[in-house]
Amino acid sequence: MKQELQMQLQLQIDSHQVHLWHLYVPEQDDPAHEEGMALLTPEEREKHGRFHFARDRRRYLMTRGLIRSLLSRYAPIAPRDWRFETNAYGRPRIANALPQAQPLRFNISHTASLIVAALTVEREVGVDVEHTARAAPLEIAQHFFSASEAQALQQLPAELQPSRFWDLWTLKESYIKARGMGLSLPLDRFSFSFEGAHDVAIGFEDGLDDSAARWQFWQLQPDNAHAVALCLERMHSETVQILCWKATPLLASVEQLQVAVTRWSPGG
16 A cells, blocks of 8 residues: 555656645644654654754754655655655765666755745755744845845845845855855855845855856745745756655645745846
8 A cells, every 4th residue: 555655646857847845844743743753763853853953853853854855746656765865065866876866966955934946957056944034134144145236235225125134045055055065164254235126146265166157046935934045057058947845744645735936047
């Protein structure tokens, strides 16, 4: 029965698509909590137990269970059998040798109440989600944004500054995650500038060894309290299809999620 169910839930993804999954974290443990724990490795269960607050343990369990369950929708590997390795900067990647698994790339981000996972094939991807209903920490812009970004932010009317702060923060996070180098890439060494209603350009200081033409960006708003930025490695001139899905805890069911999407593509 489980094998039949897995076959029914298999999804296809091609090189022109990004599948963006959204999972809202409930206030209480899901009835399938124990089933989710069974998916974790001993190391993951040990880390799960170190969280002091139940909400943090719940989010960690759902994050790990989500990515394992999701990947099993794209390759015939049981959720508990996925294996991961990390690069020199700690970014996880798939270690399973199965041919259907090797092309898959993923990235995951979460807030207290929402987990977002992006899946692609054969190219790098980064995603960031932030809870924008909270006050934007505008005071940190001088420390983490480039001089041009901080100046442009300060020059905006006060009522527009929080929204622009989250735009910049999520874009920056999505980029460093796509690069797989985390905060070893200083956030103030590259800049985003907004050239129109939906146009953005990225620029780099000397030494970062990258090109704006390599990346394309999108901004999404799954609800009124969250902002998502997506960074995707460009393969060639193409139209990318973003499919958004909403998952329930431990993927008991799934439905397509309609979200507002804006394509931001630096370099044309």
